Amino acid sequence: MRKGLILRGLLVALLVALVLRPELFTPLFAPFAPNGGPVIYQRTSLLSLSLSHLGLVAVASGLATVVAVSLAILVTRPAGAAFRPLSRTITNIGQTFPPVAVLALTVPVFGFGSGPTLVALFLYGLLPVFENAMTGFGTLPPRTMEAARGMGLTRWQQLWQVELPLAAPVILTGIRLSVVISLGTATIGSTVAAATLGEVIIAGLLTDNTAYVLQGGLIVGIFAVLLYDALVLVERALARRMGRVQQAA
Amino acid sequence: MLPFGVIRENRIVLGEDVALWAMAPPWAVSVTLAAVVAGLAMGLVRSRQWLRFAGSLVGVGGIVLTLTIGARALLADAGELARVSPAIGFWLLLLALLLLMADALSAMRPGPGARFAILVGLLGAFGALLGSGALMDLSVMQEYAGRAASFWTAAQRHVALAIGSLAAAALVGFPLGILCHRRAKARGAVLPVLSLLQTIPSLAMFGLMIPILSWVGASVPGARAIGIAGIGFAPAFLALFLYSLLPVVSNTVAGLGTLPPATLEAATGMGMTTRQRLMRVELPLALPVILAAIRIVLVQNIGLAVIAGLIGGGGFGTFVFQGLNQTATDLILLGALPTVLMAIVAGVLMDICVDLTRRAPKGAAP
Amino acid sequence: MIEIDALTKVYGDTTAVDAVSLTVDTATITAVVGTSGSGKTTLLRMINRLVEPTSGSVRINGEPAGEMAPHLLRRRIGYAIQGHGLFPHHSVARNIGAVPRLLGWSRSDIRARVDELLTLFDMEPASFRDRFPHELSGGQQQRVGVARALASRPDLMLMDEPFGALDPIIRARAQDDLRQIQRKLGSTIMLVTHDMEEAIRLGDKVAVMDDGRLLQYAPPAEIVADPATDFVADLIGDTERPMRFLSLVPVSEIVEDGPADGTAIDSGASLRDALSASLWTDREALPVTRDGTVVGRVTLEAIRARAARAS
Numbered sequence: 001m002r003k004g005l006i007l008r009g010l011l012v013a014l015l016v017a018l019v020l021r022p023e024l025f026t027p028l029f030a031p032f033a034p035n036g037g038p039v040i041y042q043r044t045s046l047l048s049l050s051l052s053h054l055g056l057v058a059v060a061s062g063l064a065t066v067v068a069v070s071l072a073i074l075v076t077r078p079a080g081a082a083f084r085p086l087s088r089t090i091t092n093i094g095q096t097f098p099p100v101a102v103l104a105l106t107v108p109v110f111g112f113g114s115g116p117t118l119v120a121l122f123l124y125g126l127l128p129v130f131e132n133a134m135t136g137f138g139t140l141p142p143r144t145m146e147a148a149r150g151m152g153l154t155r156w157q158q159l160w161q162v163e164l165p166l167a168a169p170v171i172l173t174g175i176r177l178s179v180v181i182s183l184g185t186a187t188i189g190s191t192v193a194a195a196t197l198g199e200v201i202i203a204g205l206l207t208d209n210t211a212y213v214l215q216g217g218l219i220v221g222i223f224a225v226l227l228y229d230a231l232v233l234v235e236r237a238l239a240r241r242m243g244r245v246q247q248a249a
Numbered sequence: 250m251l252p253f254g255v256i257r258e259n260r261i262v263l264g265e266d267v268a269l270w271a272m273a274p275p276w277a278v279s280v281t282l283a284a285v286v287a288g289l290a291m292g293l294v295r296s297r298q299w300l301r302f303a304g305s306l307v308g309v310g311g312i313v314l315t316l317t318i319g320a321r322a323l324l325a326d327a328g329e330l331a332r333v334s335p336a337i338g339f340w341l342l343l344l345a346l347l348l349l350m351a352d353a354l355s356a357m358r359p360g361p362g363a364r365f366a367i368l369v370g371l372l373g374a375f376g377a378l379l380g381s382g383a384l385m386d387l388s389v390m391q392e393y394a395g396r397a398a399s400f401w402t403a404a405q406r407h408v409a410l411a412i413g414s415l416a417a418a419a420l421v422g423f424p425l426g427i428l429c430h431r432r433a434k435a436r437g438a439v440l441p442v443l444s445l446l447q448t449i450p451s452l453a454m455f456g457l458m459i460p461i462l463s464w465v466g467a468s469v470p471g472a473r474a475i476g477i478a479g480i481g482f483a484p485a486f487l488a489l490f491l492y493s494l495l496p497v498v499s500n501t502v503a504g505l506g507t508l509p510p511a512t513l514e515a516a517t518g519m520g521m522t523t524r525q526r527l528m529r530v531e532l533p534l535a536l537p538v539i540l541a542a543i544r545i546v547l548v549q550n551i552g553l554a555v556i557a558g559l560i561g562g563g564g565f566g567t568f569v570f571q572g573l574n575q576t577a578t579d580l581i582l583l584g585a586l587p588t589v590l591m592a593i594v595a596g597v598l599m600d601i602c603v604d605l606t607r608r609a610p611k612g613a614a615p
Numbered sequence: 616m617i618e619i620d621a622l623t624k625v626y627g628d629t630t631a632v633d634a635v636s637l638t639v640d641t642a643t644i645t646a647v648v649g650t651s652g653s654g655k656t657t658l659l660r661m662i663n664r665l666v667e668p669t670s671g672s673v674r675i676n677g678e679p680a681g682e683m684a685p686h687l688l689r690r691r692i693g694y695a696i697q698g699h700g701l702f703p704h705h706s707v708a709r710n711i712g713a714v715p716r717l718l719g720w721s722r723s724d725i726r727a728r729v730d731e732l733l734t735l736f737d738m739e740p741a742s743f744r745d746r747f748p749h750e751l752s753g754g755q756q757q758r759v760g761v762a763r764a765l766a767s768r769p770d771l772m773l774m775d776e777p778f779g780a781l782d783p784i785i786r787a788r789a790q791d792d793l794r795q796i797q798r799k800l801g802s803t804i805m806l807v808t809h810d811m812e813e814a815i816r817l818g819d820k821v822a823v824m825d826d827g828r829l830l831q832y833a834p835p836a837e838i839v840a841d842p843a844t845d846f847v848a849d850l851i852g853d854t855e856r857p858m859r860f861l862s863l864v865p866v867s868e869i870v871e872d873g874p875a876d877g878t879a880i881d882s883g884a885s886l887r888d889a890l891s892a893s894l895w896t897d898r899e900a901l902p903v904t905r906d907g908t909v910v911g912r913v914t915l916e917a918i919r920a921r922a923a924r925a926s
Contacts, residue, residue, distance in 0.1 A: 032460060089351045096596040097589055098552020104569045104585040108578040109337065147700030149665055150773075151714050151763070152689030165704045184450035188556065191573055201452050205559060210460040217453025224448040241747060242703040 008229065015222045019046050022215065032210040039211050041200045050219065053196040057182045060118055064125030065175055072133035073159065094127045099185040107192050117189030124185060125178040132174025136167025169238045176231040183224045252336040254316065256323050266336060267323065277318045284311025288346060298357040305350035312342050320386035332388035334579060361601045368597055392579040404587065406563035411550040414486050418493030418546065426501025436502065443495035451553050454491065455560050458484030485562030489553055493546045500542030504535030536606045544599035551592040616641045617662060617771065617805060622671035624657050631657045633827035634671065642801040646818030648811055648850065654827040655807045659773050662805065663689045675771060690717055693769040697776035699760030701748040707759055708744040714767040732762040735796060754785040761793065774806040790817055811850050815839065815859060823847045836863045857922045862887035866903055866913050869921055875900035875912035882910060886921065889913050
């Protein structure tokens with residue numbers, strides 16, 4: 001546990017340094033830059049790229065979570081049951097849509113810039129959250145639900161006090177998948193002129209400058225690892241409280 | 250009402266929206282409207298799935314008919330370079346009808362054989378439509394006509410990237426998965442590394458393969474001769490291979506791990522060697538889970554292979570990124586639509602395989 | 616008091632509950648017994664309207680249940696089910712305090728009530744209050760489930776196989792606990808079980824159901840002595856009947872004057888205990904004591920005569 005803590009601390013420190021003081025790493029990246037070429041990406045500040053990258057992911061994943069969980073709630077209520085098969089079909093087909101293709105297909109409709117990226121990230125982020133939310137609501141312990149009804153919780157109270165908290169760990173797994181996919185897909189957003197860290201990587205690809213590719217890749221990679229790790233920790237804490245871990249073992 | 254088509258003076262300028270009724274002669278428009286209305290109405294009959302399926306076919310037939318007739322009519326009065334393409338109204342109608350079709354099909358729960366027949370039938374119909382030349386007036390098809398040869402090279406390359414890297418990942422991944430299943434120590438070392446690889450953004454992964462492979466190409470004798478170089482096929486292939494490893498390994502481990510202990514005990518008890526037990530009992534029983542992983546990887550690879558277009562790896566991505574560069578929507582579509590189609594077909598085919606293996610053990614049990 | 620009048624539930628072609636009428640008197644336990652599919656659980660669930668009746672009515676302490684908002688009705692009635700149904704994401708204290716919180720009790724009242732109930736069920740509040748359900752044993756979970764049903768001091772309780780998931784030893788103890796607590800609090804309980812032994816042991820009255828109909832509703836002694844139908848007799852078990860009957864009659868009823876040797880038996884014990892003691896120690900008669908003093912004897916002869924009279 002302690003070792004993990006130190007490792008995480010180091011990663012955070014490395015990330016902060018890479019974003020705020022990239023020039024410190026000049027000696028490290030220099031061997032990868034073309035002779036005499038620039039080593040550190042300076043066209044836009046890495047901080048602003050990181051912030052807009054994370055912002056895009058946060059907005060897209062946040063919206064996707066709200067919409068997907070609401071849809072899952074609707075479809076698992078008796079009134080929405082008629083739409084359940086259709087929603088399953090859409091999810092299944094949607095998941096075969098490649099993220100890059102979604103991005104490419106949104107450009108004709110929304111034009112270039114952050115808009116299509118946001119839309120593509122949102123659409124693609126919906127699926128894992130929706131699917132996991134459906135699993136979460138579909139596998140609630142029936143006796144607990146019976147008890148909740150039997151002791152006089154209103155529908156609304158059942159949803160807020162019992163169903164959502166119980167489904168939370170599974171939903172969170174979906175959010176984690178969605179966030180990690182979004183982080184990666186957002187880099188591709190730079191091909192349609194969205195301001196993300198992908199800009200650094202693409203600049204590297206276009207000018208044959210591996211130092212840029214490494215820089216951009218490293219920053220996005222560390223963001224992904226840290227976010228993934230943080231969300232896993234939250235999931236475990238939630239699941240442990242409910243004794244799910246013990247049951248599973 | 251949303252525009253049904255767009256006409257443009259040439260391939261990159263902004264187009265002019267055309268409404269459904271301006272698109273084609275009145276008789277064609279009324280036939281289309283009738284077909285769409287009838288199709289959607291048939292789709293409302295929730296109890297008769299065949300009727301809903303047929304309804305979606307009628308509807309799709311209707312909108313395609315107007316599109317083709319309309320495109321020809323519009324082009325007749327326009328300049329040499331003019332292009333006609335479907336607009337949002339067409340796409341939304343098509344989407345609604347295809348969803349209806351998918352919904353009806355999934356509600357019918359056809360068996361693997363029937364599903365295969367339906368897939369072949371739909372693909373055949375689509376192929377016949379393309380082959381008939383009826384769609385040749387559409388801008389995407391004009392884009393295709395201009396580069397038919399490179400389209401098919403790209404298609405081959407795309408398939409080679411997606412399936413080749415998967416095959417390589419399976420060759421390495423199965424033994425690795427079996428090893429991880431047997432030895433907890435190996436599991437603890439391998440799986441975290443593979444998960445870490447998976448979090449590297451795809452764009453960076455493709456980018457990072459460039460220096461690595463150009464170094465290999467430059468310093469390992471003979472490597473260049475077999476095509477290993479910093480840009481092109483090799484880095485894309487390697488990147489896809491690395492992405493594919495985690496699902497293959499972790500699902501092999503998961504598939505082997507969920508077998509009923511009593512079955513394994515019985516296999517050992519009747520005198521099978523470890524190897525026999527693996528080949529005759531464990532792998533066949535774990536097959537559905539392993540195939541499910543292969544499905545995920547295949548669909549994912551077909552999508553990711555698009556990125557190869559950025560590093561000169563070929564495939565449909567070439568068109569997508571060229572199109573994005575030139576703001577040529579038709580070119581983007583020429584790359585993106587076949588990718589989506591390929592991914593969906595691959596997904597359906599693999600689902601059929603998974604179903605077949607799930608069924609076989611039951612029927613084959615003596 | 617629960618008054619059930621011609622309560623009926625029809626699902627499609629099948630009648631799950633067929634015009635059942637019965638009254639559960641205040642401060643008594645009614646045990647509804649039957650095989651699975653007999654409609655007993657549906658009957659119970661119609662009382663707190665987890666299932667809406669097709670026809671018929673239920674009155675709770677004189678008020679028609681059908682006219683109350685279902686969730687408000689349920690908050691007045693304690694409800695405990697098999698496998699406890701505890702909220703896995705809430706602590707023991709929050710689980711027990713669930714209904715009082717719904718009813719808007721103050722924090723301090725809830726806390727006091729939780730501690731009171733934990734003590735009542737022999738669980739040290741300081742060490743159990745903040746645990747989570749998965750950290751308890753099966754028996755403890757079950758007790759928390761019953762404590763939760765009792766939390767708002769409901770005068771009515773509905774219990775659906777509350778001890779179904781427990782092993783026989785813990786089960787017997789849980790039954791004793793329930794009986795004791797019910798006597799102490801004077802609650803009115805309707806309990807569903809498939810186990811005739813449990814029904815006889817706990818019920819002031821036993822209702823036997825089959826195929827949606829109420830076959831017999833009577834005190835346990837009457838059910839055993841005089842089963843209304845063959846089905847009821849089957850449920851009791853022919854070979855078991857004399858023993859079940861003897862277990863319902865206290866020794867005091869047939870105590871007579873006369874000498875006897877050996878270990879004495881308390882006059883509150885059942886004839887079943889007396890029979891097994893005399894067979895085991897090979898004696899024709901046992902001394903009977905009340906509060907420690909010998910008040911007479913019970914003979915094998917008299918036990919046999921009493922059993923014969925019942926059949």
